[in-house]
Amino acid sequence: MMCSRMRFRNALGSRLFRWCSRDKHTSVRKLLEVDGISERSKLLNKVPVLMGYSNTQYLMEQERVRKESATELISVLKEIDFAEILAKFPCIKFGDSSPIELYDDSAGPSPANVNDLSISEESSLITRHISGEPAVDGEVCPESLADATTADGNVLDKSKRCLPGEPAVVTEACPESLADATSPDNNILDKDIRSLPGTTSKQYRKLEDGGFHTIRKLLQHFPRTYADLQNPQGLIEDGQYIMFFGTVISSKGVRIRSTLGFVEVVVGCSIVEAKLSSSDVSCNSGAEQKQRIHLHLKKFFSGQRFSSQYFLNCISSKHKEGDIVYVSGKVKKVLSSGHYDLKEYTIDKLEEEEQQSALLDRKPYPIYPSKAGLEARLLGQSISRALKMLTPDIDPIPPEVLTEFNLANLFDAYMGIHKPKNRDEADFARRRLIFDDFFYLQLGRLFQMLEAVGTRVEKEELLYKCENHELNAVGVDQWSPLANKLLKSLPYSLTASQLNAVKEIIWDLRRPVPMNRLLQGDVGCGKTIVAFLACMEVVNSGFQAAFMVPTEILAVQHYEHLTSLLEKLDGDECKPNIALLTGSTSTRESRIIRNGLKTGEISMVIGTHTLIADKTDFSALRISVIDEQQRFGVIQRGRFNNKLYTSSSKLSDENTSEDAASDSETFMAPHVLAMSATPIPRTLALALYGDMSLTQITDLPPGRQPIETLALEGNDAGFETVFQMMRDELMDGGKVYLVYPIIEESEHLPQLHAAKADFDSIKQKFEGYPCGLLHGRMKGPEKDEALGSFRSGETRILLATQVIEIGVDVPDASMMIVMNAERFGMSQLHQLRGRVGRGGKKSRCVFLSSTSSTLPRLKVLENSSDGFHLANADLVMRGPGDLLGKKQSGHLPEFPIARLEIDGSILQEAHLAALKVLGTSNDLSMFPRLKVELSMRQPLCLLGD
Numbered sequence: 001m002m003c004s005r006m007r008f009r010n011a012l013g014s015r016l017f018r019w020c021s022r023d024k025h026t027s028v029r030k031l032l033e034v035d036g037i038s039e040r041s042k043l044l045n046k047v048p049v050l051m052g053y054s055n056t057q058y059l060m061e062q063e064r065v066r067k068e069s070a071t072e073l074i075s076v077l078k079e080i081d082f083a084e085i086l087a088k089f090p091c092i093k094f095g096d097s098s099p100i101e102l103y104d105d106s107a108g109p110s111p112a113n114v115n116d117l118s119i120s121e122e123s124s125l126i127t128r129h130i131s132g133e134p135a136v137d138g139e140v141c142p143e144s145l146a147d148a149t150t151a152d153g154n155v156l157d158k159s160k161r162c163l164p165g166e167p168a169v170v171t172e173a174c175p176e177s178l179a180d181a182t183s184p185d186n187n188i189l190d191k192d193i194r195s196l197p198g199t200t201s202k203q204y205r206k207l208e209d210g211g212f213h214t215i216r217k218l219l220q221h222f223p224r225t226y227a228d229l230q231n232p233q234g235l236i237e238d239g240q241y242i243m244f245f246g247t248v249i250s251s252k253g254v255r256i257r258s259t260l261g262f263v264e265v266v267v268g269c270s271i272v273e274a275k276l277s278s279s280d281v282s283c284n285s286g287a288e289q290k291q292r293i294h295l296h297l298k299k300f301f302s303g304q305r306f307s308s309q310y311f312l313n314c315i316s317s318k319h320k321e322g323d324i325v326y327v328s329g330k331v332k333k334v335l336s337s338g339h340y341d342l343k344e345y346t347i348d349k350l351e352e353e354e355q356q357s358a359l360l361d362r363k364p365y366p367i368y369p370s371k372a373g374l375e376a377r378l379l380g381q382s383i384s385r386a387l388k389m390l391t392p393d394i395d396p397i398p399p400e401v402l403t404e405f406n407l408a409n410l411f412d413a414y415m416g417i418h419k420p421k422n423r424d425e426a427d428f429a430r431r432r433l434i435f436d437d438f439f440y441l442q443l444g445r446l447f448q449m450l451e452a453v454g455t456r457v458e459k460e461e462l463l464y465k466c467e468n469h470e471l472n473a474v475g476v477d478q479w480s481p482l483a484n485k486l487l488k489s490l491p492y493s494l495t496a497s498q499l500n501a502v503k504e505i506i507w508d509l510r511r512p513v514p515m516n517r518l519l520q521g522d523v524g525c526g527k528t529i530v531a532f533l534a535c536m537e538v539v540n541s542g543f544q545a546a547f548m549v550p551t552e553i554l555a556v557q558h559y560e561h562l563t564s565l566l567e568k569l570d571g572d573e574c575k576p577n578i579a580l581l582t583g584s585t586s587t588r589e590s591r592i593i594r595n596g597l598k599t600g601e602i603s604m605v606i607g608t609h610t611l612i613a614d615k616t617d618f619s620a621l622r623i624s625v626i627d628e629q630q631r632f633g634v635i636q637r638g639r640f641n642n643k644l645y646t647s648s649s650k651l652s653d654e655n656t657s658e659d660a661a662s663d664s665e666t667f668m669a670p671h672v673l674a675m676s677a678t679p680i681p682r683t684l685a686l687a688l689y690g691d692m693s694l695t696q697i698t699d700l701p702p703g704r705q706p707i708e709t710l711a712l713e714g715n716d717a718g719f720e721t722v723f724q725m726m727r728d729e730l731m732d733g734g735k736v737y738l739v740y741p742i743i744e745e746s747e748h749l750p751q752l753h754a755a756k757a758d759f760d761s762i763k764q765k766f767e768g769y770p771c772g773l774l775h776g777r778m779k780g781p782e783k784d785e786a787l788g789s790f791r792s793g794e795t796r797i798l799l800a801t802q803v804i805e806i807g808v809d810v811p812d813a814s815m816m817i818v819m820n821a822e823r824f825g826m827s828q829l830h831q832l833r834g835r836v837g838r839g840g841k842k843s844r845c846v847f848l849s850s851t852s853s854t855l856p857r858l859k860v861l862e863n864s865s866d867g868f869h870l871a872n873a874d875l876v877m878r879g880p881g882d883l884l885g886k887k888q889s890g891h892l893p894e895f896p897i898a899r900l901e902i903d904g905s906i907l908q909e910a911h912l913a914a915l916k917v918l919g920t921s922n923d924l925s926m927f928p929r930l931k932v933e934l935s936m937r938q939p940l941c942l943l944g945d
C-alpha cells in the first residue's frame with residue numbers, strides 16, 4: 001500500500017510539474033510555487049485539495065473504485081450479444097432515446113455527439129449513476145469549488161455544474177427546456193449529502209452509513225409523530241396511553257440481585273388539573289390550576305452481564321438531570337399521589353433551541369424514528385440544515401396540477417412536515433408527500449404504456465380510454481367465432497362482471513402491446529371461464545394459449561372442464577386441440593405434446609410449471625394465463641415472456657383482421673393474464689401490481705346461497721355437535737370435506753388431528769357413506785382418482801389436507817369441517833370455505849378450534865363471507881404487510897409516507913393527475929423536470945414485482 005502510494009505521488013507530482021510548466025497555467029503555478037524537491041510533499045498535499053479531495057489517500061481510493069466499477073461494467077456489456085437482441089426486438093433501438101447527461105465533464109460528450117460515446121465512456125457514466133456515486137470532480141466539491149476552473153481552464157457553466165447526483169436530461173426535441181430541467185434548484189434534492197453545510201466529516205460518514213446519501217433521502221425521513229409539548233389536561237386514568245413533555249429529575253441504575261437490575265428515570269411534568277367546579281372557577285377567576293406530577297420510567301434488565309452496576313450506570317447516564325424530554329407510554333398509577341409508573345415507553349430528548357421556539361409558539365414538535373443508531377439530535381439538526389438549502393422552486397409538478405388537486409407545493413410540503421406551525425399544516429404537507437408516492441408510480445406506469453404505442457392518435461386514444469374505463473371493451477358481437485360459440489354453449493349466462501371482464505380482456509388482446517392484466521375475484525366467482533374465453537379468442541386467430549396452474553389437481557380439473565365444454569360445440573372443424581402437461585405426464589406423452597406445441601399442432605396447453613420449462617417451446621404463444629398467480633415466483637411468471645411468438649407463427653384463420661401480426665409485432669412477448677382469488681382491496685392491488693391493469697369480478701353467479709359458517713371449540717361437545725350436523729347433511733344427500741392440518745399424527749403436536757389417522761374412525765362412524773382420502777404425498781393419478789370419486793359421488797366424505805385449498809371445484813359439495821382451524825390463516829380459511837357453496841345447494845362450514853382462546857379470531861369469519869370485506873377489515877386492522885404475508889408484501893413498492901389502508905383516495909387522485917399531465921404532453925417533453933424526477937425514482941419493472 002505504502003509502495004503504491006509513493007508511486008502514485010511521484011506520478012502525480014511529475015504530471016503536475018509538466019502541467020504547470022505550460023504557460024497557460026501561470027496562476028496554478030503561482031499557487032503551487034515550490035522550490036526544489038524538499039517542497040514536493042507540501043505540493044502533493046495541496047494537489048488533492050485543489051482537485052476537490054480532502055487528501056491524497058482519498059483521491060487514490062476514489063480513482064481506484066471508479067476504475068474498478070467501470071471495468072466490471074465493461075466486462076458485463078461485452079458479454080451481452082447486442083446483435084442478437086436487436087434482431088429479436090426490432091422495437092429496441094440503441095442510441096435513439098433522449099440522452100441523459102448525468103454529470104458534466106469537460107471530457108464528456110456534447111449533446112450532439114452523445115451517441116458516439118465509446119462503451120468505456122458510457123459505462124463509466126452508467127456505473128456512476130447506478131451506484132449513486134457522485135462524479136469524481138464533484139465528489140467532495142464544496143460549493144465554492146463547483147465554480148472552479150475545469151482541467152482545460154474553462155470555468156464551468158453554472159447550469160451544467162458538476163454536482164454529485166445531478167441528472168440532466170438533454171432532450172433533442174426541446175432544447176429550451178434543458179436549462180429548466182438542469183437548473184440547480186431542481187436538483188437540490190439529489191445533491192450529495194456532503195453538500196450539507198455545517199457538518200463535520202464524521203457526521204457525514206454517520207449519515208451515509210445510515211443510508212442518507214442525498215438531501216432527498218434525509219428530507220424523506222419523516223417524523224413518526226409530533227409532540228404537543230402541552231401536557232394532558234384533566235384526570236389521568238390508569239392504563240391510559242399519554243404523551244408528556246417534562247424535565248429529567250434523576251436517572252439511576254439499581255442492581256436488585258446478581259441477575260436482575262433496572263434503570264429508573266424520573267421525569268417531572270406540569271399538567272393542568274381537572275376542571276374545577278363552577279364555584280371554584282369563579283374564585284379562581286378562570287385561572288388554570290397546574291399540578292406537578294412525576295413519571296417513573298423503569299426498564300428492567302436480566303442476566304449477569306446486563307445487571308452489572310457498570311452497565312446500569314452506562315444506561316442511566318444517557319439521561320442527564322435537567323434534560324428536556326418528551327415521553328410517551330402507558331401510565332400506571334402508584335400509591336403516592338401524582339406519581340405514575342411507565343414500563344413501556346419511549347423517551348426522546350428535545351433540542352434546546354428547537355424546543356424553546358416550539359414551546360413559545362406551541363408548535364408541534366417532530367419526533368423522528370431512529371435509524372441505524374443515529375442520534376436523534378444529529379438527524380434533527382441535519383434535517384433543519386437541509387431545509388435551509390431548499391428554494392421555493394424545487395417542485396417538478398406543474399402549478400396548475402397543484403391547484404387542481406389542492407396540493408401544497410413541494411417546498412411548503414417539506415417545511416410543513418418537518419417544521420409545521422400546527423397540526424393542520426403537517427396534515428396538508430403529508431397529503432402532498434403521499435400524493436408524490438403514488439403520482440410517480442402512476443406516471444411511470446402510464447408513461448411506459450404510452451411509449452409502447454406508436455402514433456400520437458393511438459396515444460391519445462389510450463389515454464382517453466384510461467380515463468373512461470367503460471370504453472375499454474369489445475362487444476360480444478365482435479368476439480371471434482370460437483369465443484362466441486363457447487359463450488353460447490355454456491349451461492349458464494355470464495354474470496355482469498364476468499362479461500365485462502371478458503370484454504375488457506379481449507380489448508387488451510387486440511392491442512399491439514403485450515397485456516399485463518390481473519383478474520381478481522372472490523372464491524368461486526367464475527374466473528376460469530373468463531380466462532377460457534380469452535384463450536379461445538386468441539386460439540381462433542391461429543395463436544397458442546398456455547394456462548398455468550399451481551397444482552396438478554387443478555390442471556386436470558381445468559383440462560376436463562374445458563374439454564367437456566368444447567365437446568358441446570357444434571361442428572368439429574373449429575374445435576381446438578387442447579393438451580394437458582403436468583409432472584405426471586409420461587415421458588413419451590410429454591414428448592409428443594411438446595412437439596405438438598412446437599409445430600403449432602396443439603393450440604392450447606393446460607399444465608403446471610412444466611409449461612415454463614426450457615424444453616417447452618411454442619410456435620406461436622400469444623397468451624399465458626397464470627392461475628393463482630401469487631403461488632408462482634416472480635421469475636417463474638416472467639419466464640413466459642421468454643416464450644416469444646415468432647414470425648413463423650401460423651395465421652390460419654381469416655378472422656385475424658385485428659389480431660394479425662403487423663411488421664412491428666413480428667416478435668412479441670405473450671399477453672399475460674394473471675388470476676388471483678386472494679381478494680385484495682383495490683388500492684393495495686394498484687400499488688402492489690402498479691404496472692398491471694386490474695379487472696375485478698365483484699359479483700357471484702346467481703343462485704348461490706350464503707355459506708352458513710360456524711366456529712366451535714373442538715372439545716367433546718363440539719365434536720358431537722359437528723358429527724350430528726354431518727350426519728344430517730349426508731342424509732340430505734350432501735357431500736362433506738373434512739380438512740386436516742397434517743397428514744399423519746405427530747408426537748410433537750399431539751393436539752393436531754391428522755387426515756390419515758382419522759380415516760378409519762370416520763369410516764366407522766359414518767358407515768354406509770364411503771370415504772376418500774386426499775393429501776399431498778399421494779401420487780398424481782391417486783389424487784385424481786380420489787377427487788374424481790368425490791366429484792362423481794362414489795365417495796361422500798373426503799378427508800383432505802390443504803391440497804384442496806385452491807381451485808378445487810366440486811359444485812355439489814355442501815359441507816366442510818376444518819380441524820384445528822386456528823392453524824390456518826384467515827385468507828386460507830376463506831379459500832378453504834370457498835370449496836363449498838359453489839352450486840345451488842345451501843352449504844355449511846364449521847371451523848373447529850383447539851382451544852377457546854383462538855375462537856374469537858375464527859368468529860370473524862362467521863359474520864362475513866365476502867372476501868373483499870374480510871380483506872379490507874384485515875387491511876385496516878393489521879396493515880398491508882400482514883394481509884399479504886411476507887412474500888407478497890415484500891413486493892410492495894416502498895412508500896416512505898403513504899399508508900395504503902387509509903390513503904386510497906389520494907391514489908385515485910394521483911392516477912387522474914398522471915393522466916392529465918400525460919394528456920398535455922405524451923412524452924413529458926413539456927415537463928422536463930417531471931421527466932427528470934421520474935427517472936430519479938425507482939423504475940417500474942415487469943409484473944409489478
Ligand SMILES: Nc1ncnc2c1ncn2[C@@H]1O[C@H](COP(=O)(O)OP(=O)(O)OP(=O)(O)O)[C@@H](O)[C@H]1O
Pocket residue numbers: 492493494495498521522523524525526527528529676677701702806807808809811834838
Ligand atoms: N355465470 C355463472 N353462472 C353459474 N355458474 C357459474 C358461472 N360462472 C362460473 N360458474 C360455475 O361456478 C363454479 C366456480 O367457478 P370457477 O371455478 O371458475 O371459480 P373461480 O373464480 O376460479 O374460483 P376459485 O378461486 O375458487 O378457483 C364452477 O362450477 C363454474 O362452472
